[in-house]
Amino acid sequence: MSKVLVIAEHLDGKLNASTARAVSAAVAVKPEVIDVVVLSDAPEVVAAEAAKIVGVSKVLTVARVENAHALAAILAPQIAKLAAGYTHVFAPSTTFGKDVAPRVAALLGVSQVSDVMSVEAARRFTRPIYAGNAIVTVEADASSVVVATIRTASWPAAASTGAAAVEAVAIDVALPTHTRFVGLQQGKSDRPDLQSASKVVSGGRGVGSKENFEIIYKFADRIGAAVGASRAAVDAGYVPNEMQVGQTGKIIAPELYMAIGISGAIQHLTGIKDAGTIVAINKDAEAPIFEVADLGLVGDLFKILPELEQAL
Amino acid sequence: MKILVGYKRVVDYNVRIQVKADGMGVVTDGVKLSANPFDDIALEEALRLREKGLAEEVVVVTIGSADLTAHLRNGLAMGANRAIHVQTGDAVSPLTAARVFLKLAEKEQPGLFILGKQAIDDDANQTGQMLAALWDRPQATFASKVELTDGKAVVTREVDSGLETIEADLPAVITTDLRLNEPRFIKLPDIMKAKSKPIEVIELATLGVDAANHVTTTHYAAPAKRSKGAMVKDAAELVAALKQKGLL
Ligand SMILES: Cc1cc2nc3c(=O)[nH]c(=O)nc-3n(C[C@H](O)[C@H](O)[C@H](O)COP(=O)(O)OP(=O)(O)OC[C@H]3O[C@@H](n4cnc5c(N)ncnc54)[C@H](O)[C@@H]3O)c2cc1C
Ligand SMILES: Nc1ncnc2c1ncn2[C@@H]1O[C@H](COP(=O)(O)O)[C@@H](O)[C@H]1O
Numbered sequence: 001m002s003k004v005l006v007i008a009e010h011l012d013g014k015l016n017a018s019t020a021r022a023v024s025a026a027v028a029v030k031p032e033v034i035d036v037v038v039l040s041d042a043p044e045v046v047a048a049e050a051a052k053i054v055g056v057s058k059v060l061t062v063a064r065v066e067n068a069h070a071l072a073a074i075l076a077p078q079i080a081k082l083a084a085g086y087t088h089v090f091a092p093s094t095t096f097g098k099d100v101a102p103r104v105a106a107l108l109g110v111s112q113v114s115d116v117m118s119v120e121a122a123r124r125f126t127r128p129i130y131a132g133n134a135i136v137t138v139e140a141d142a143s144s145v146v147v148a149t150i151r152t153a154s155w156p157a158a159a160s161t162g163a164a165a166v167e168a169v170a171i172d173v174a175l176p177t178h179t180r181f182v183g184l185q186q187g188k189s190d191r192p193d194l195q196s197a198s199k200v201v202s203g204g205r206g207v208g209s210k211e212n213f214e215i216i217y218k219f220a221d222r223i224g225a226a227v228g229a230s231r232a233a234v235d236a237g238y239v240p241n242e243m244q245v246g247q248t249g250k251i252i253a254p255e256l257y258m259a260i261g262i263s264g265a266i267q268h269l270t271g272i273k274d275a276g277t278i279v280a281i282n283k284d285a286e287a288p289i290f291e292v293a294d295l296g297l298v299g300d301l302f303k304i305l306p307e308l309e310q311a312l
Numbered sequence: 313m314k315i316l317v318g319y320k321r322v323v324d325y326n327v328r329i330q331v332k333a334d335g336m337g338v339v340t341d342g343v344k345l346s347a348n349p350f351d352d353i354a355l356e357e358a359l360r361l362r363e364k365g366l367a368e369e370v371v372v373v374t375i376g377s378a379d380l381t382a383h384l385r386n387g388l389a390m391g392a393n394r395a396i397h398v399q400t401g402d403a404v405s406p407l408t409a410a411r412v413f414l415k416l417a418e419k420e421q422p423g424l425f426i427l428g429k430q431a432i433d434d435d436a437n438q439t440g441q442m443l444a445a446l447w448d449r450p451q452a453t454f455a456s457k458v459e460l461t462d463g464k465a466v467v468t469r470e471v472d473s474g475l476e477t478i479e480a481d482l483p484a485v486i487t488t489d490l491r492l493n494e495p496r497f498i499k500l501p502d503i504m505k506a507k508s509k510p511i512e513v514i515e516l517a518t519l520g521v522d523a524a525n526h527v528t529t530t531h532y533a534a535p536a537k538r539s540k541g542a543m544v545k546d547a548a549e550l551v552a553a554l555k556q557k558g559l560l
Contacts (some may be wrong), residue, residue: 011473071478072441072444072451072453073444073450073451076445094472095453095454095469095470095471095472096471096472098437098441098453098454099441099451099453099454100441101441102406102437102438102439102441102442102445103441103442103444103445103451104445105407105438105442106407106410106441106442106443106445106446107445109407110407110526110527111405111406111407111438111525111526111527112406112407112436112438112527113527114435114436114437114438115435124530126533128435128535129338129433129434129435130323130329130338130432130433130435131325131432131435132535133328133329133330133331133338133534133535134329134331134338134532134533134534134535135532135533135534135535136529136530136531136532136533137529137530137531137532137533138527138528138529138530139527139528139530140526140527141526141527141528144526176448176450178449178450178480178481178484179450179451179452179478179479179480179481180478180479180480181476181478181479182466182477182478182479183476183477184471184473184474184475184476184477185474185475185476185477186473186474187473187474195472199559223560231490234491235490235491240474240475241456241470241474241475241491242470242471242472242473242474242475247432247435248429248430248489248490250472255559256554256559266328267325273535273538276559277554277557277559278538278541279550279554290540290543291540292538292540293540293541294538294541294542295541295542295543295544295550295553295554296541296542296543296544297543297544297545297546297547297550298543299546304547307546307547307548308547308550308551310547311547311548311550311551311552312551312560
């Protein structure tokens with residue numbers, strides 16, 4: 001029988017929604033046990049949130065001052081030690097999970113399965129390669145621990161109406177001092193979170209400047225959407241990096257995705273292929289984005305966006 | 313200080329890869345191959361550190377088939393001092409690559425390993441983290457800025473919540489994100505110069521590396537296609553369509 005350990009992602013005392021998505025993937029393994037581990041200097045509040053995720057058997061807390069910031073070099077030895085009692089270790093495929101999970105896998109001497117899209121059997125999964133242009137089925141050895149990151153856009157968040165027990169555990173392992181946290185510059189925004197929003201409006205190079213991006217923010221606020229961007233828009237300095245959608249940015253699955261002044265490069269499309277409805281607004285009728293858009297409108301975004309606001 | 317750079321050859325990022333009809337792989341015959349874009353960025357960063365006097369030697373490393381010599385020459389033409397070619401006819405998993413890099417770390421004693429954050433063929437995003445774990449050294453993944461001072465690296469990392477800065481004692485492993493730098497173009501005279509730079513060939517089998525694969529790929533499939541939808545003629549029609557779908 002399988003026992004899954006899910007590594008909770010959290011920041012500033014808040015559980016990240018990706019954790020409940022990783023739990024959904026754990027449920028699909030049909031295991032006997034799903035435990036969530038919260039590593040933190042003060043894990044209580046996050047653990048209480050994690051305990052509500054339906055499907056979770058137990059929440060384990062590991063409180064150490066060294067865990068104040070999520071440094072892979074510090075967390076990995078603790079997770080690897082804890083993994084001994086489990087058949088699977090899952091982490092969300094966010095920058096947090098991508099950073100720490102391979103370090104855990106290497107300490108356990110196993111390969112990792114990255115970006116799990118579906119669970120076919122306890123040790124059989126599908127995952128994307130070549131920017132999502134091919135989907136492979138992979139099978140993990142029966143003898144080894146399965147370490148995997150879960151492609152969050154492929155999984156719904158498990159409901160939060162549960163009440164699992166919380167248990168503090170002590171993990172006796174020496175931690176390195178060679179890696180130190182210096183600071184985190186967070187994009188402060190009152191808008192919905194890009195990774196979990198049901199509506200996302202993204203702007204690309206076609207928006208033309210940082211100042212012009214206001215028109216995207218304004219429209220997004222009007223419909224209550226999160227704001228994203230193409231890599232070209234980030235590279236040009238119109239918006240900060242955490243807004244990038246795509247192969248090397250965030251992979252998202254909102255109900256509505258509006259691509260405005262975005263050409264539709266394969267690396268961008270990788271990030272939105274699970275979106276419910278894709279709307280494209282582009283002045284070039286030949287733009288590849290129209291090949292995948294459910295609704296397309298050819299024209300100048302600076303003319304169309306005010307018209308859209310009018311029509312709302 | 314010596315810097316070792318992971319330099320993998322992959323299918324060029326502009327190629328739209330096709331899955332073979334029998335589901336046993338992807339079509340790579342006659343397809344354009346290039347250095348992994350993140351590895352070009354890794355090499356560029358290493359060269360800049362050398363040009364600033366912070367490193368003496370930059371070594372590009374590739375692990376793979378015997379036909380990678382021309383690929384390594386590109387890295388040498390870009391400016392690496394020398395190359396190491398660890399040869400194997402087998403597919404190389406991230407864990408195996410990390411174990412090979414560890415052997416090279418022991419042999420070459422580099423101050424820094426710079427790898428790409430992911431190879432755009434397997435999209436694994438694992439090797440750098442695995443190497444750092446096996447080597448018991450710091451990792452600074454998804455780097456968008458690197459500063460070296462007093463035996464440590466101060467690295468800005470692109471994370472989901474913004475930009476994180478960490479400090480890592482050297483030796484360390486850094487993996488590159490796209491905005492770290494823009495790789496230089498190779499100039500013709502440099503291609504000539506690269507011809508005389510050394511490439512050391514090591515058979516993977518001689519390194520005593522456990523190349524066991526715990527994860528096997530059993531099938532390849534094309535992704536579910538999104539089909540082209542409808543075009544609307546103006547803003548009013550778009551809003552009406554979205555309202556009808558219950559999205560506005
Ligand atoms: C390894 C790798 C990883 C990458 N990862 C990502 C990623 O994660 N995310 C990502 O987005 N990209 C990524 N890219 C980059 C990607 O290949 C494209 O370069 C990028 O997506 C282009 O962004 P864009 O569509 O905004 O710009 P462009 O391709 O320049 O398109 C701009 C569009 O705006 C339209 N336009 C211009 N003016 C107007 C106007 N007034 N009104 C309406 N339309 C207008 C134009 O017709 C054009 O179609 C990656 C590339 C590589 C090599
Ligand atoms: N076979 C290889 N040869 C050279 N470098 C490699 C190889 N495999 C992985 N790497 C390095 O590790 C990085 C991450 O690869 P991956 O973990 O496969 O996504 C790449 O960008 C390379 O820098």
